[in-house]
Amino acid sequence: MASNSSGGGSSDRQRIARQRLSRIAGHLQRPADGSSAIVAAECKAHGSQADVPGEEKTVPRRRQEIMKWNGWGYSDSRFFFNKKGQAEFTGRRYRLSGLIIPGLKDWFESTFGASLQHKTPATPILNSSAVQPPTLNEAFVEELKSTGIPLSHDAEDRVFRAHGHCLHEIFALREGKFGRVPDMVVWPNCHNDVVKIVELACKHNVCLIPYGGGTSVSSALECPPEETRSIVSLDTSQMNRILWIDEKNLTAHVEAGIVGQDLERLLNESGYCTGHEPDSMEFSSLGGWVATRASGMKKNVYGNIEDLVVHVKMVTPQGVIEKSCQGPRMSTGPDVHHFIMGSEGTLGVVTEVTMKIRPMPEYQKYGSVVFPNFEQGVACLREVARQRCAPASIRLMDNEQFKFGHALKPQVSSIFTSFLDGLKKFYITKFKGFDPNRLCVATLLFEGDREKVLQHEKQVYDIAAKFGGLAAGEDNGQRGYMLTFVIAYLRDLGMDYYVIGESFETSVPWDRVLDICRNVKARIIRECKDKGVQFSPLSTCRVTQTYDAGACVYFYFAFNYRGLSDPVHVYEQVEHAAREEILANGGSLSHHHGVGKLRKEWMRDTISKVGMGMLKSVKDYVDPNNIFGNRNLL
């Protein structure tokens, strides 16, 4: 998505042809009457083909073939400082790939007081012998083997599934340290495989931890150290097919292991999309979204995961839970989907989801607006929300983040563009009198048919003008969104040079937005100072989603840890303090990252004692033996 945003796109004829083709393909694929025997047969057939080379698959069973074991994303894509001290981004997957980013070094050094002389390289090779030998439940393994479901107790496979992307998790991996890791990995191929695995796990009292895309930032994938049973990681990545598309109702039935980019790509081939684009969509999976109540960048048009889901199938120790029909809304007591959404792998495994789809938008346009200060920017977003005219995405970055985005500008090819940039800067700071240390930028993304987009665009820019906002071009907007995808890679670069950091999010009522931004940023700075961090940290935020009654705010926080004996501990203390500050300022525990184990301690205060009791009793009924024992949430 970051790499190629289709503009006006292909011609109509081509598109129609493609649609027809996919329809035919759909007919061929669709099971005759959905009887389980046939599904299972299909599943098996498919499974046997799984290893056939040439099949297009983003996530292989052996993730190590394409992904880093101790950092974010693809092995071929990473930032580094070249011999001239300029930052470069490798690979060919992203728009930034292969480009030089001249401003990054100065920004990096001046923001963090870091130096390219002081390196903290990661352990290069995963040392399998440092991984604990697996504790296996022999009976379970035997019976599982007889089902033919692929499994592994290879150390690499296990380490890959023992972590998400919290700072402490990655930091430990870079140092070559492994805590408790799963004892075994299984790759079910379809719903029925999962049913079998769960049955066997119950029978043999084995702990199951579902694993989707592995992008968790809530310690949700960490194996509970107190767990003494054999821990089996249930990797859903091979359950990645679109089982059918229903064009009459605009729904698609999809296996839950599919990752975001595949889902969009495959749907696009049929002329559809879900429009669900979390920042992690390259790697995160549909089942993961459901299990954590994910939110997508374009939720203003398409909705968040809870708005998109029509039907869910989940395998629990008590059996399979699903609704009997696909009615768009029901009044049948509390919605059982809401026990599933946000259950964070504590109740079962989501195997199949029916979700809404939309025809692909005809036209997409990026945009950006510069505001004289953050206050004005927030006021503008609030007004946009009041008028309910938010574009597919609207995000407001504060001044620090604006500067950060600026530092990530790739080398410009022509003198003309750099001249143009200079002119723009002159216009905004000198002619319009914006203070470069206060101004901030909103990035916009419009989607729909061309005429409506242009109309919509005008409406939003008119509102922005009332708050002193100046249109600042498509380029700035697009770069803002691209940053989302590469920022995780940047953390790895920072970690090569004594800089650690992370982001966290919250949602907050409108009247609190400015206060929470100011207070949390200030709290981070103060806590760092109190904890002996030598150089003032990067403490920045952006408003990433608007709602009728509030907004989602993202905080980024990073610091140079030279001179600290236990940087991760300091980091955790500061993050803890920041979360306390968020809660004290009326923010929520999480907007879409989830609770995991990282934020468990605040759950009781968040949902009240009775609320906890409700969730606990559901857990006790559904999973009395704690088979899904990742101990998230409660």
Added chain:
Amino acid sequence: MASEAVYTHRDPMLKKRDDFEDILEERRNSSDLRYALRCYIPVLYKELTPCKASELKSMVLQSDQLRYVINQVCKETGMAADEVQAEAAAILEEMAHRLQLSTIRFFAFTLSKVFKTLFRSICVNEEGIQRLQQAIHEHPVVLLPSHRSYMDFLLMSYILYTYDLALPVIAAGMDFMAMKFVGEMLRMSGAFFIRRSFGGDKLYWAVFSEYVKTMLKNGFAPVEFFLEGTRSRTCKSLTPKLGLLNIVMDPFLKGEVFDVSLVPVSISYERILEEALYARELLGVPKPKESTSGLFKARKVLSEDYGSIHVYFGQPVSVRSLAQNRVDRCQFNLIPRHIPRKPGEDIHSFVNDSAYRLVRAQEENMVLKPWVLLASLLLQNHHQMQVAEQKQEMALDELTEQAVWLRDLSRQYGAFLHWPDHVSPSEAVSSSLSLHRGLVRISEGRVQLAFEQGGQTRPGEPCSTVTPEEELLNQAVIILSCASYRNQALHIFLRPALLASAIHTASSSNKQEVYNSFSFLRNMFSNEFILCPGATVQDFEEACYLLVKTGALQINQQEFVVTERGHRTLGFLTRMLDPFLQGYQVVCRFLCEDATEGLTEKQFVPAVRKFIIRHILTGRLRYTEVLSSDLQKNSLAALLRLGAVQKLKGGEEQGTLKVNKVMVNSLEDTLGGKLPTQKAVVARL
């Protein structure tokens, strides 16, 4: 953090304090006019968006909070919205300051002249000024000076101007506004005026609190007010008033600012301008209404020497760190923040505790002059001689010897004593005495309090021109003036003195027994002195620590043993508290014996005064200072708090006092050491 550092020191001796710089010295050597007109560029709050005083008003009037209350008032009274709006605007108009630099410059000039004639020096701790400057830059600041004189707030602004600091806006009582010209001048120097009482007036409260909060949140200027609410006529710190403190803490608690810095400021006068005025007021001669002409009449004060002033800017206290682990700010999450709500129990007790800590911080940085010690000694001597029916005077040498002893003791207790160490003790004593020649007289090497007719006439002996009662009151003026200086040292000795008295009254020297006694006294006197709520154990431990450390006391297996040299210390300490003990007992006796049915709160002070005068004149009570209405009111407040007296509310009996004689009687006996404390506690329950 900072606040912790202010309160947790175990050993008062280790308190570190800054040095002083005399700001008048430069004034004496360079032009006042140039000083008044010099370039003034203060450091401001880093997030300040500059705005004029008039813009401030419209911000207040348009605030969500005020609009909400206006709406509410409309609904309740049926008035039109614009009518209520106009009323709010009028309230704000009456209240608002019009801070102008030109007026400050005028004051800078005239006050320089006045200060130079009145005072020898005005000493300021410059490190405190630097801390303040830093604080102003970082967070909204609240200045909390002690309040002993009308001078206080002009002096504060004068000092801040001198050091190029942001000029404060000051909450002042409405009574100032009555002074036509001066009121306006004060307004233009940053004062804003609030009514003394506006209990039920919702609109007034809303305008007022929003006005203060707006100034604070925007960092328009440091907000200054007096925690004690009014000038302390006795020079004892008054129990803090919470209204304004509540208001300035609110923006932090609701997350509207990251933090608020509270800066306690201790202003100590070597000699207080209003000294005799206060004494008269306490004795029941009503204070003259503030008027401009009255101020001019007060000109004669200009010809006298008032010694020096010490102004100590304390460590800024962060509201954030005070509130840490104390207040759950999430409680504000569920109701829109602009809807006014009565603070909950936890907030109330938090603000109350903070207020006490801040007043304690003020007390601790009060500079004590040798005279304060001398006044304590002279008063004690006076009463001792009175009992012995001897001449109430003291040899100068003896006074000096005792003063040196007390100097060392008070230093061990952590007093911030400014004793001139470069001169001999006798010189220090005589120069102190000479500054207060209105209160003491020295003849032939003997010192006595300066009563009009001399102390020769024994009480009760009729005199030709004045009635005994008039003479008594004249004496009382002197005694109360002296007592006001002694009171300045009270906070140093208070805790050990409570312990000493507890040992004295307790039935045995068992630690638990003494603690019970201590706890009883502390509870009894908590309207009289600054005793932090809920800190009984800490206070007891501190008192024990000090007395043991100074060798006055030993604790052997839960038994207190007073050492040989400890008797002197404990004697001094018990005598210090004795007037209060006796005073409270007399009030109790009055309520039991002499209070008529239907006595109202208003009639209480005149009636009890009459009762006390009778007792003194008949020789049944020796402490003239019990005539202080402050003490009488405090004791009544204590009895009300303990439930020994009840105040009837509503109906025709509004304000009538209902006395529980059994309980008052038992309290009196316990104060006199006639009942073990355990019993009194039971009696109370």
